[in-house]
Amino acid sequence: GSTMEIARWLGWPILLVVPCRNAGRSITAAINGFIAEAGGEELFSGIILNQVNTESHAEYLRKACSTLEVPILGALPEIPELNWPERHLGLQPGVEQKLADANELAEIAEKYFDLNLLVKKFPALSASVKQKNTQHSTPQNFSKRIAVAQDEAFHFYYAANLEWLRQQGAEIVSFSPLHDSHVPENVDALLLGGGFPEVFAEKISTNKSMLSSLKKTVESGMPTYAECGGLMILAESMKLRSGQNLAMAGVIPGMVEMTKRLQHFGYCKIALPEKGEVRGHEFHYSQWSAETNRANLWDVTRHSTGNFRKEGFRTANLHASYVHLYFPQAASLIAEILRIYPKELAKC
Structure with missing residues (x-):
């Protein structure tokens, strides 16, 4: 993947971007190795040397790479304005970053890239790659209204998952656990996705009206799907690395504790009776303190090792798990959780 x-x-043509800070002639060996591992130079249309130290360093690397079969299309120095901060789960989300001005990016491209060669190597994809029409018809008359948490703290959603819900006749009603005071009214189900609730934990904890609304909504019997960050906000509390323990919604027993080490990472699978195998992904630096004694959702098998553990929490109307699912692959399960029962589930 x-x-x-x-x-x-x-x-599709591949543009290989190579980190080159403090690199010497050995960079060509790394590039050749990557190209060979990928399947050969015919797959690659060009190379960008990234984070070169100086203009003379860039020229030195260009000469070193002159024996390569794949052309160098540019050498880009480190530009502080374009640096994108990292966080424990990867890059800092775009919703928290101000994107660079398009005109500034154009000037940078003109200065450091061979645009004529780049355009020649990458003709308009519409002319070279025939793509199937992937547009799907969306029902005009919605049969379900699903409240979906979407803000700075909750935004880890596959776009295909939300599109799949719309195809089933669901209207997405966005709300913010950070900024709103309650779950939207007149909705049929609740979806709490992943994100960075730990970064905004203090603000979440002080939004007592929202936490109370979440608890009342779930305990009233509303179908609820909580994924990773969603599980975290529904726990009794969240303990940060600083040792601070902050109250959460209190739907799920036990505390979620942030850890310095990655807890679970990678693809996994779950065998479900009568529904077949569901495949998912985990990536989190937190652990649910009650997992050993209270996990009752399913057995998760790690794809890379075959190891499995009991994971997640469920009630009659709640599905809470660290596992991120791709809804079209887990269609029957998601339909059951959110109680979406169209005559025929749409296929993506």
Whole structure:
């Protein structure tokens, strides 16, 4: 599922961006190794040397790479304005960053890239790659209204998941656990996705009206799907790395504790009676303190090792898990959780 692998499947040209800070001639060996591992130079249309130290360093690397079969299309120095901060789960989300001005980016591209060669190597994809029409009809008359948490703290959603819900006749009603005072009214189900609730934990904890609304909503019997960050906000409390323990909604027993080490990472699978195998992904630096004694949702098997553990929490109307699912692959399960029962589930 890497970018390279997907490009190879689709037959798309690959632009290889190589980190070059303090690099010497050995960078060519690394590039050749990567190209060979990917399947050969015919898959690559060009190379960008990234984070070169100086203009003379860039020229030195260009000469070193002159023996490569794939052309160098540019050498970009480190530009502080374009630095994108990292966080424990990867890059800081775009919703928290101000994007660079398009005109400034154009000037940078003109200065450091061979645009004529780049355009020649990457003709308009519409002319070279025939894509299937992926548009799907969306029902005009919605049969369900689903409240979806969407703000700075909760935004880890596959776009295809929300699109799949719309295809089933669901209207997405966005709300903010950070800024709103209660769950939207007149909704049929609740979806709490992943994100960075730990970064905004103090603000979440002080929004007592929202936490109370979440608790009342779930305990009233509303179908609820809580995924990773969603599980965290529904716990009794969240303990930060600083040792501060902050109250959460109190729907799920026990505390969620932030950890310095990655707890679970990678693809996983779950065998469900009568529904087949569900595949998912985990990536989190927190642990649910009651998992050993109170986990009752399912057995999760790690794809890379085959190890499994009891994970997640459920009630008659609540599905809470650290596992991120791709809804079209887990269609029957999601339909059951959110109680979406169209005559025929749409396929993506």
